[in-house]
Structures are given as structure tokens and as C-alpha cells.
Amino acid sequence: MTAADLAIVTGLVFVWGMLSARLERFEMTAPIVFTAAGVLLAHGPLAPLGITPSPEVVKVLAEATLALVLFSDASRVGLRRLRPDLGLCLRLLLLGLPLSIGLGTLAAFILPGVGTGWLALLVGAALAPTDAALGAAVMVNPAVPDRIRRLLNVESGLNDGIATPVVLVAIAGASTVEHIGDTGPGKAVAELALGLLIGAVVGGGGGRLIKLGRDRGWVAEGFAAAAVLGLALCCYATSVALDGNGFIAAFTGGLAFTAAGGPAARLVPFVEETGALLSLLVWLMFGVIAVVPAMEALTWQTALYAVLSLTVVRILPVALALAGTRLGRPAVLFVGWFGPRGLASVVFGLLALEDLAEPAVRPAVTAIAFTVLLSVLGHGVSADPLAKRYGPRLASSQGPPAAPTTSAAPAEIPERRLIRRTPADSRLKE
Known part of the structure; x- marks a missing residue:
């Protein structure tokens, strides 16, 4: 990436930061804006300015973003705080997600x-x-019951980490079939196991050390959050250096960090905000290198698959997973529809594009890219009107409210996650 490219990218981030709240009032979310900017810079009237990211830059950016997202998502899990709705979350993650993958x-x-x-x-x-x-x-609209918002937020925070090993094994299997790599499914599973071990040791040990250092006054508060950011990347890099899977290490490291660090887990927002910044660049790269090729290779089968993926493939498993929970049909359909495909899917597609031969993987990447593009537009535009129209109905249709807790933390989870993905949402919270 040249100095001119860097100037354009940083200028876009500045402009978004200045106008984000205003643009979001017109349903212009960060993914929509940065994807459109990438298309315009690569293929539209702004093409003379030119952004030409190298494959190495795209791969490093995608991997670093996913590692931070997985670590911060996992570190937000607090089973005590989620206990009232833990059963619903487990249904979606352990039943709904595998059914969605299979379908x-x-x-x-x-x-x-x-x-x-x-x-x-x-x-x-x-x-x-x-x-x-x-x-x-949906996540910041008080008309939508807290229970529904919390359910959507926890599901989206953990399902990318659970799906990651399946994606990586699939990439390894495809590379073996195409004879373009030496990492078969068996080796990939071994790397996943090593990543679990390294993530638990590095994340748990690091969390314990940060807690100990803060208790004894060794840690300057201004650098404590930076230490957590370094720990998140250390989980990933250590695992890669030892031939383990870095993404699983980052996810496991986040879980272990929260379990061992206790109050130190409050430092995670800095990792989330860094991930949010990198996610803007990923959406920009998505527009630069993926959208136009996907549109050029689009077939009616791909368009049909995208529609099915956002409807039947999502809603049917959710309905089966939540059957008998007394949430009510409107709430189940609402949860089923608001399963947007976003950052994790984009990163998985970029990784597949980098690791597999171009002709062989192009149909798969096209389907991923077009589905994400359709989701960015469909869910981005429909979120506010559907939340306002159906939010009050959800409150009356779902089952008995969750048992009260002594902590207000569960209600704060959605806003915290949104700070990571879209920094402008912190203003909406205010």
C-alpha cells in the first residue's frame, strides 16, 4: 500500500468519524459506506485515485481483524450475567448454528x-x-425487549468463533483436493487442538498476570488496555509461530482471559475499538476486491442461494432451536430475520481467496460476497423500521421475563459490542 493509498484510507476514516451519526439517520451504516467507497475507488469515478492493496496486505489485515474480533467477543462472555437466558443462547449456538451450517x-x-x-x-x-x-x-432501540437484543448479541458474539474451525477445515480439505497445499483436514484438526492449548495458556496466564499487576500497583492505567491488546495479538501470533491455529487461540485466549483476569476484563473495550477500526478497512477491501467480481460472476443460482441463506437457511434452524421456549412466533421470526452476515463472513471469504486457487474457489467466494452484500443492504435498511414496528409486539408475545439479576451488565452487552463494530453507535447510546 502506497502513501497515497494510506492518505485516502485515513481520510475516509476521518470523514466517517465526523459524519457517522448523521449518515446513520439515513440508514447509511459503516459497512454500506465503506463497501461503496471501495467500489467507487476501484471501479467507479474515483478509480483514478486508485487503491491497489497487495495480497499480503489484505491477508494480514483480514487475519488481524478476525483475531481481535474473536478475542474481544469471547472475552465478553460472562456466564453468571447471562444465566437467565443461557438456555436460549445455547440452543442457538449448539443446535441452531450446526443446523444452519448443514442446511x-x-x-x-x-x-x-x-x-x-x-x-x-x-x-x-x-x-x-x-x-x-x-x-x-435493533440493538439500540428500546422498543425491542432487552431479552431479544441480548439473545441476538450473544449469538453473534460467539457463533463466529464456533464456526471458525469448520471454515478452516473446509479450506484445508479444498486445498488438498485441488493439490495446492499440504494442510489436509487431519493436520488442520491438529492445529486447532494446539491452538486451543496455546490460547488457554497465553490468555489465561496473561489475564492472571494483568490482574496481579493491577492489584499490586505495577500497571500504569494508561497502558493497561494496551497490554490487553498486545495479549490478544500474542495469542494469535504465538499459536501461528508454533504451527497451531491462531484464530482458535485468539478465541480461546479471550475466554481464558475473562476467566482468569476477573476485573481486568473491563479493559477489553480498547481491543474492541481497535477491531472496529480495522473492520472499517476490511469493509473497504471488500468493496475494492470482491464486490464487482462477484457481480460479474453472478448467476441465478448464486442469487437464489443468497436469498435462501438469508431466509430459509437462517430462519428454519432458529425456529427449530427455539421451539418450545415460549418466546412466541413473532419473536422467533424476528430473531430469525436479524441474522445479518457481516465481518466474519467477509474475512472467511478473503482468507479462502488467498489460500485456494482462483478458478476453483471463485464460485464459493462469489456466493459469500453476494450474500454479504445483500445482507448489508437488506438488514441495514430494514433494521430501524422493523424494530420500531414490531418491537412493541415482541414484548407482549414472548414468554415470562427473565429472572432479575443484581447486575445491570446484561443490558449493557449490546452497546459494548456495537462500540467494537461501529464506533458511532456510542453516540446513539448517549
Whole structure:
């Protein structure tokens, strides 16, 4: 990336920071704005300015962003605070998510060029995680019951980490079939296991040390949050250096950090905000390198798959997972619709594009890219009007309210997550 590219990118971030609240009043979310900016800079009237990111830059940016997202998402998990709705969350994560991956994988066989089970699994798993930030208006609208917002937020915070090993095994399997790599599914599973161990040791040990240092006054408060950021990246880099899986290490490290660090977990917002900044750049790269090629390669099968992925493939597993929970049909359909595909799916697509041969992986990446693009537009535009119209109905349709807790933390979880994905949402909170 040249100095001119850096000037353009940083200027875009500045302009978004200045106008973000104003633009969001017109349903112009950060993913929409930065994706559009990427398209205009690469293929539109702003093309003479030119942004030409190298494959190495794109890969490093995507990997660093996903590592920070996985660490911060996992570190936000507090089972004590989520106990009232823990059963609903587990239903979505342990039943709904696998069903979504399986159904998405089966549907992917309609895509032209997706002739192997590994590529179909790649598409199904990459598009299973959800992103609450694309439905920001839902997450901050008080008309939507806290219980529904919390459920959507916790699901989106954890399902990307759970889906990550499936995506990585699918990429490894596809690379073996195409004879372009030496990392088969068996080796990938071994790397996942090593990543679990390294993440637990580094994240848990680091959390314990930060807690000890703060208790004894060794840590300057101005640098405590930076230490957590360094720990998040250390989990990823240590695992990669030792031939483990860095993404699983980052996710496991976040879980271990919260468990061992206790009050130190309050320092995570700095990691979230850094991830939020990097996510803006990922959306920009998505517009630069993925959107136009996806539109040029679009077929009716791909368009059909995108529609199915955002409707049947999402809503049916959610309905099955929440059956018998007394949430009510309106609430179940609301949760089913607001399963936007966002940052994690984009990063998975970029990683597949970098690790697999271009002709072989292009149909899968096209399906991922077009589905995400359709989700960015559909969920971004529908979030505010649907939250205002159906939010009051959800409050009366769901089952008995969750048991009261002594902490107000659960209600704060959605806003905290939104700070990570879209910094402008902190103003909406105020």
C-alpha cells in the first residue's frame, strides 16, 4: 500500500468519524459506506485515485481483524450475567448454528462450480455466523425487549468463533483436493487442538498476570488496555509461530482471559475499538476486491442461494432451536430475520481467496460476497423500521421475563459490542 493509498484510507476514516451519526439517520451504516467507497475507488469515478492493496496486505489485515474480533467477543462472555437466558443462547449456538451450517452446505450444491463437499462446506460455514452490527438499530432501540437484543448479541458474539474451525477445515480439505497445499483436514484438526492449548495458556496466564499487576500497583492505567491488546495479538501470533491455529487461540485466549483476569476484563473495550477500526478497512477491501467480481460472476443460482441463506437457511434452524421456549412466533421470526452476515463472513471469504486457487474457489467466494452484500443492504435498511414496528409486539408475545439479576451488565452487552463494530453507535447510546 502506497502513501497515497494510506492518505485516502485515513481520510475516509476521518470523514466517517465526523459524519457517522448523521449518515446513520439515513440508514447509511459503516459497512454500506465503506463497501461503496471501495467500489467507487476501484471501479467507479474515483478509480483514478486508485487503491491497489497487495495480497499480503489484505491477508494480514483480514487475519488481524478476525483475531481481535474473536478475542474481544469471547472475552465478553460472562456466564453468571447471562444465566437467565443461557438456555436460549445455547440452543442457538449448539443446535441452531450446526443446523444452519448443514442446511447451507446442502443448499450450496446448487451453485455452479461448487462440485466438492469441501467447497460447499466452506460456503455453508462461512455464511453461518451473524453480525449484530449490521442491525445496529435493533440493538439500540428500546422498543425491542432487552431479552431479544441480548439473545441476538450473544449469538453473534460467539457463533463466529464456533464456526471458525469448520471454515478452516473446509479450506484445508479444498486445498488438498485441488493439490495446492499440504494442510489436509487431519493436520488442520491438529492445529486447532494446539491452538486451543496455546490460547488457554497465553490468555489465561496473561489475564492472571494483568490482574496481579493491577492489584499490586505495577500497571500504569494508561497502558493497561494496551497490554490487553498486545495479549490478544500474542495469542494469535504465538499459536501461528508454533504451527497451531491462531484464530482458535485468539478465541480461546479471550475466554481464558475473562476467566482468569476477573476485573481486568473491563479493559477489553480498547481491543474492541481497535477491531472496529480495522473492520472499517476490511469493509473497504471488500468493496475494492470482491464486490464487482462477484457481480460479474453472478448467476441465478448464486442469487437464489443468497436469498435462501438469508431466509430459509437462517430462519428454519432458529425456529427449530427455539421451539418450545415460549418466546412466541413473532419473536422467533424476528430473531430469525436479524441474522445479518457481516465481518466474519467477509474475512472467511478473503482468507479462502488467498489460500485456494482462483478458478476453483471463485464460485464459493462469489456466493459469500453476494450474500454479504445483500445482507448489508437488506438488514441495514430494514433494521430501524422493523424494530420500531414490531418491537412493541415482541414484548407482549414472548414468554415470562427473565429472572432479575443484581447486575445491570446484561443490558449493557449490546452497546459494548456495537462500540467494537461501529464506533458511532456510542453516540446513539448517549
